[in-house]
Amino acid sequence: MSININSKLDxxxxxxxxxxxGELDVSTADKLKEHLHxxxxxxxxxxxxxxxxxxxIDxxxxxVMIGVLKKLKIEDKEIYILNPKSNVRKIFTITGLDKIFKVEG
Incomplete structure (x- = not known):
């Protein structure tokens, strides 16, 4: 299980x-956490x-995403989740996180 992260400042x-x-789970979450922070x-x-x-996603x-969102919210910033596959979107919906993150696409 692995994850690739590409980012650029617009x-x-x-x-x-x-x-x-790739897959965002217990084995790859630390990599994403370090990157986003x-x-x-x-x-x-x-x-x-x-x-x-x-x-x-697990x-x-x-x-990890919630932790980063808390940090951004202090400065009135948001995390937008774009184009999740149906199984990933379902996780956001079941957990109610689709109300916390801006889920689009």
Missing amino acids: SQNNFWDIALE KLAEEEIVDMKINLTNLDY STGLG
């Missing part, structure tokens, strides 16, 4: 453009996380 529109690929330290702006190529992965 300074024109003022947000982090992040794409996740590093981005937030670099620049506190909204994060748009594209999940088009994310095949799986509660550990959700916890």
Whole structure:
């Protein structure tokens, strides 16, 4: 199980453009946590996380996103979840996190 993370700052529109690929679970969550916190330290702006190529997410992965969202909310910033596959979207819906994150697509 692995995860690939690609990110770039869209300074024109003022947000982090992040794409996740693979599986986000207990074995890959720390990698994402370090990456997202590093981005937030670099620049506190909204994060748009594209999940088009994310095949799986578990509660550990959700916890990482919640932790980063709390940090961003202090500065009135958001995390947008873009294009989740149906099985990933279902996890957000079941947990009620679709009400906390901005889920689009």
